[in-house]
Amino acid sequence: MSVASANRIDTRRLELIGIALIAVLILVLLPLVLDIFRLNLVGKYLTYAFVAIGLVLCWGQTGILSLGQGLFFGLGGYCMAAFLKLEASSVANTKIQSTPGIPDFMDWNQLTALPYFWVPFKSLPLALIAVIAVPTILAFILGAALFKRRVGGVYFAIITQALALVMTILIVGQQGYTGGINGITDLRTLLGWDIRTDGAKYVLYFICCILLLGTMFVARFVLASKLGRILVATRDKEDRVRFSGYDVANYKIFVFCLASAMAGVGGAMFTLQVGFMSPSFVGIVPSIDMVIFCAVGGRNSIVGAVAGTLLVNWAKTMFSEAFPELWLFAMGGLFIAVVVAFPRGIAGLMTDQIIPKFATKFATWKGPGRAEPSAAPAPAE
Amino acid sequence: MASSTDFLLALEAVSVSFDGFKAVNDLNLYIDYGELRVIIGPNGAGKTTVLDLICGRTRVSEGSIKFKDQEITACKEQEIVRRGIGRKFQTPTIYEDLTVFENLELSVPRGRDVAGALFWKRTDEVIERVREIAAMIFLQEQLDRSAETLSHGQKQWLEIGMLLIQDPELLMLDEPVAGMSVSERAKTAELLKEIIKNRSVIVIEHDMKFVESIAHRVTVLHQGKVLAEGDMQSVQNNPKVKEVYLGH
Numbered sequence: 293m294s295v296a297s298a299n300r301i302d303t304r305r306l307e308l309i310g311i312a313l314i315a316v317l318i319l320v321l322l323p324l325v326l327d328i329f330r331l332n333l334v335g336k337y338l339t340y341a342f343v344a345i346g347l348v349l350c351w352g353q354t355g356i357l358s359l360g361q362g363l364f365f366g367l368g369g370y371c372m373a374a375f376l377k378l379e380a381s382s383v384a385n386t387k388i389q390s391t392p393g394i395p396d397f398m399d400w401n402q403l404t405a406l407p408y409f410w411v412p413f414k415s416l417p418l419a420l421i422a423v424i425a426v427p428t429i430l431a432f433i434l435g436a437a438l439f440k441r442r443v444g445g446v447y448f449a450i451i452t453q454a455l456a457l458v459m460t461i462l463i464v465g466q467q468g469y470t471g472g473i474n475g476i477t478d479l480r481t482l483l484g485w486d487i488r489t490d491g492a493k494y495v496l497y498f499i500c501c502i503l504l505l506g507t508m509f510v511a512r513f514v515l516a517s518k519l520g521r522i523l524v525a526t527r528d529k530e531d532r533v534r535f536s537g538y539d540v541a542n543y544k545i546f547v548f549c550l551a552s553a554m555a556g557v558g559g560a561m562f563t564l565q566v567g568f569m570s571p572s573f574v575g576i577v578p579s580i581d582m583v584i585f586c587a588v589g590g591r592n593s594i595v596g597a598v599a600g601t602l603l604v605n606w607a608k609t610m611f612s613e614a615f616p617e618l619w620l621f622a623m624g625g626l627f628i629a630v631v632v633a634f635p636r637g638i639a640g641l642m643t644d645q646i647i648p649k650f651a652t653k654f655a656t657w658k659g660p661g662r663a664e665p666s667a668a669p670a671p672a673e
Numbered sequence: 674m675a676s677s678t679d680f681l682l683a684l685e686a687v688s689v690s691f692d693g694f695k696a697v698n699d700l701n702l703y704i705d706y707g708e709l710r711v712i713i714g715p716n717g718a719g720k721t722t723v724l725d726l727i728c729g730r731t732r733v734s735e736g737s738i739k740f741k742d743q744e745i746t747a748c749k750e751q752e753i754v755r756r757g758i759g760r761k762f763q764t765p766t767i768y769e770d771l772t773v774f775e776n777l778e779l780s781v782p783r784g785r786d787v788a789g790a791l792f793w794k795r796t797d798e799v800i801e802r803v804r805e806i807a808a809m810i811f812l813q814e815q816l817d818r819s820a821e822t823l824s825h826g827q828k829q830w831l832e833i834g835m836l837l838i839q840d841p842e843l844l845m846l847d848e849p850v851a852g853m854s855v856s857e858r859a860k861t862a863e864l865l866k867e868i869i870k871n872r873s874v875i876v877i878e879h880d881m882k883f884v885e886s887i888a889h890r891v892t893v894l895h896q897g898k899v900l901a902e903g904d905m906q907s908v909q910n911n912p913k914v915k916e917v918y919l920g921h
Binding site for chain 2: 514517518519521522524525527528529531532533534535536537538539540542543546
């Protein structure tokens with residue numbers, strides 16, 4: 293009777309241990325052993341982990357595969373970049389332009405005034421709200437339009453993918469408003485604080501880590517609530533959930549919005565740490581990359597998603613420094629390996645095989661180990 | 674059509690067609706409070722379609738369905754459920770990845786909106802209710818088991834339990850004993866007699882012995898229409914019914 297429940301408690305505890313290990317790794321170990329250039333790279337990878345955690349919620353838990361999470365990542369990133377760009381484009385900095393005080397790319401494209409939708413990004417609080425609100429609102433509109441009509445599965449994946457593509461084309465095409473294919477570059481300061489210095493990079497890295505750990509706990513809270521179980525139930529038997537009186541579409545919209553908000557936060561941290569945002573982080577390829585990070589790590593595990601993101605990106609950096617042309621093949625091979633050999637990802641391997649194996653070894657080793665000390669003190673006393 | 678009705682459920686002049694094929698054709702069906710009605714009929718008679726229409730899974734092409742004298746043909750599925758109609762599917766439809774307890778807990782008719790589910794508390798009252806229902810459906814010892822490890826018959830019971838916990842006024846069961854062993858069938862018949870005490874039940878069933886053991890009234894459907902209606906005896910002796918079942 294208690295086997296299933298014992299397993300469940302164990303998974304919860306394992307997850308907490310996993311989060312603690314990740315925290316030690318990114319907060320203590322990596323900052324100690326890596327120089328700031330490498331650490332900044334890790335910080336960049338961690339921003340993708342926000343997206344991967346969102347994918348655990350909506351793909352792993354609920355079964356909604358979004359192939360367009362780059363869209364939300366990009367929107368968050370662009371919102372942050374817009375603020376930084378406006379700050380970098382002060383009249384003093386841009387006096388050589390024909391219209392001083394507007395971002396350089398606007399000037400190159402013969403714009404003579406700041407477009408109205410850029411105006412809110414003069415304010416940092418508004419920009420920070422937008423980082424979360426813009427992806428969430430777009431996800432809400434998309435989710436309401438599709439889930440209420442019961443569009444799901446492959447169709448949903450294709451639509452999200454198409455939207456990511458549309459957004460890339462839009463950004464590239466509207467150069468004067470968006471910075472075009474180059475993206476928004478030459479970002480310098482945040483309220484006068486230079487974000488390009490090594491010190492700033494350290495600070496931003498730790499902010500990113502804290503936000504990521506916070507995101508992990510939010511995801512954990514959602515998954516542990518009744519809502520988390522409803523999501524599993526929806527993945528399993530959608531009709532039964534509906535005929536138990538739940539409005540299934542609302543749950544899907546919620547989880548999709550949450551995943552998109554997380555992606556937006558990740559995007560903003562990307563902009564801050566990397567110092568620019570461009571359409572190459574919005575489109576189909578980065579969106580699919582993020583699905584792969586999540587799949588490799590384990591799409592049912594928050595810890596797995598973060599670990600997977602770090603591992604794949606670390607491998608990518610190592611591999612592409614040595615054999616730049618081969619990385620894409622390796623990535624493809626890795627994805628096939630995941631699908632064929634370990635569909636629950638690294639986290640699945642850990643919880644299903646490695647840990648039980650160790651646990652049995654540990655149990656057999658612990659048995660006599662435990663008996664001895666109880667026997668040993670007796671003669672001593 | 675706008676006439677008011679004293680019945681719990683009233684289907685009047687209901688038709689539905691799929692690409693011109695009339696699966697249900699000008700059907701009238703009335704279910705009383707506290708009644709156990711069995712619907713039988715040959716394959717393709719439209720039995721499951723009738724349940725689909727009542728619970729909103731399929732939309733009527735014409736006609737009216739009234740529950741407690743309120744039109745429900747335009748309601749969404751979850752609204753119909755919330756008004757008090759529960760439906761069990763033909764194959765056991767339970768959440769395999771969750772435990773028996775969690776399956777029942779999710780069916781407790783509270784905290785059904787997003788916020789309610791996010792901040793749901795597993796109160797003593799909920800636990801008590803789950804245990805009570807689990808005892809009714811013979812699963813009190815299996816509460817912590819993963820639902821996918823249950824036997825087929827237990828899964829059928831679990832789904833019935835998930836409906837009972839919602840305390841619906843009308844319960845619709847689509848072939849509840851399909852695939853059950855003889856002893857499980859007997860237990861299910863007992864369960865049905867227990868369930869019926871507070872509500873009306875519609876059962877679709879093929880197994881005539883089982884029908885005989887439970888039925889108050891039997892409706893025979895044929896080609897989307899009511900062929901005969903009455904107690905088991907009169908239906909069995911009806912020449913039209915014999916013709917449909919025996920082929921002449």
